Amino acid sequence: MIIDMKERLAIHSFFIWGSRKEVSGIIRLLVPILTLVSGITLGVLVIVWMERKISAGIQQRIGPEYAGPLGIVQPLADGIKLLFKEDLLPSRGNTRLFSVGPSLAVLSVLLTYSVIPFGYHLVLTDLSIGVSLWIAISSIAPIGLLMSGYGSNNKYSFSGGLRAAAQSISYEIPLTPCVLSISLRVIR
Structure with missing residues (x-):
């Protein structure tokens, strides 16, 4: 059975479009989920940073200030430290x-x-x-x-x-x- 070049190209393009539709469907599914989860994660980081700054102000001590500008990266540094702790x-x-x-x-x-x-x-x-x-x-x-x-x-x-x-x-x-x-x- 001999398949000429035009049919091979049609079959190849069919597989490319099929895989592109699957990939775009997966991307359409994952983008809202990842957006929501990353927004929640960012909100938690900001709330933890605010809680630490407010607690430091109430206790009359210096809060997180060395990790990033105004200590905004301190919750991320704490999370990384927890990940690399000895088990x-x-x-x-x-x-x-x-x-x-x-x-x-x-x-x-x-x-x-x-x-x-x-x-x-x-x-x-x-x-x-x-x-x-x-x-x-x-x-x-x-x-x-x-x-x-x-x-x-x-x-x-x-x-x-x-x-x-x-x-x-x-x-x-x-x-x-x-x-x-x-x-x-x-x-x-």
């Missing part, structure tokens, strides 16, 4: 629980983004139970806090993990009826 594992504790606990807490937060609508037709997972799934997934975080506190085999770390889990649950208890009452009001 210490407890010698007598359960290292698997100690390592998996924080990962489970972060994973539950990241999974909640799957049901958040970023636009009118822009949602990663379109479910009819999105609000209930959001509440259920975010309720997994206290388990990770308990796992990391218990895995250290230290009574002070375990009591800190219990306190963090209790605080997280105490925020979720009033959140759930508020969110569900609004969603029930919207459903007709």
